Amino acid sequence: PMIYVVTPTYARLVQKAELVRLSQTLMHVKNLHWIVVEDSPLKTQLVSELLAQSHLRFTHLHVETPKEHKRKESDPNWLKPRGVEQRNLALQWLRENRQLSDQGTVYFADDDNTYSLQLFDEIRSTKRVSVWPVGLVGGLRFERPLVENGKVVGFYTAWKPNRPFPVDMAGFAVALQLLLANREARFDLLAERGYLESSLLQSLVSLEELEPKANNCTKVLVWHTRTEKPKMKQEELLQKQGLGSDPNIEV
Ligand code: UGA
Ligand code: MN
Helix, strand or coil: CEEEEEEEECCCCCHHHHHHHHHHHHCCCCCEEEEEEECCCCCCHHHHHHHHHHCCEEEEEECCCCHHHCCCCCCCCCCCCCCHHHHHHHHHHHHHHCCCCCCEEEEECCCCCEECHHHHHHHCCCCCEEECCEEEECCEEEEEEEEECCEEEEEECCCCCCCCCCCCHHHEEEEHHHHHHCCCCCCCCCCCCCCHHHHHHCCCCCHHHCEECHHHHCCCCEECCCCCCCCCHHHHHHHHCCCCCCCCCCC
């Protein structure tokens, strides 16, 4: 069965570095289809070329986040949900281009996280919705589902523990068939902070149905790493003197 990896991405200084790292992880995974959705009014050359050169099976889409939902440079990072319309477009693409008879698992993999190859072995056998721990998230060393007798009975989490599904985007995968059978299930652009994952999962499963992976959710195989914004102080100073770096060299 296929693993569909859905990645929203947007232009910024570190974009290429993030996508190179992620693509070079995905190259080691068999039967993988990467759905990359740019948050932009057009497909960019940078992403197009990166995908073409990757030798991965991919689909390249784009949709711009509506202006009123987009974070401004001055806004704190958490003010607005990110990557929502992009993930929903990928869901639409899957519903239009795949049938109930197609087997597969859908995983929402942000461009900045760190993924162990072992994670993809765990994901592949997802029946409905599978879950596992995520490292370095929620103000903790890790968050994880709590498992008793092979069943998820709750969550180890500290931030907003009353969320219906207190899991990060990186901590679950959904069977393609379940998404095709529930055609209305999608991420809610208006979801309150922390409730984005729940907005999708609520219409797909109940807690008792969750399938624990990664040795009953005792192994961390994905990390919610976040890349520091590079400082461009010297670049800006040089630019003012007309000595900025060569714009033809892509970073
Ligand atoms: C956390 C979760 O890990 C995300 O999955 C979730 O979307 C986000 O919170 C949220 O609440 O919306 P965080 O690390 O803060 O993540 O988010 P980012 O990594 O900055 O963004 C998530 C994804 O959306 C990334 O793949 C990023 O490239 C993309 N994105 C971000 C856009 O497509 N457009 C943007 O304007 C910003
Ligand atoms: Mn992130």
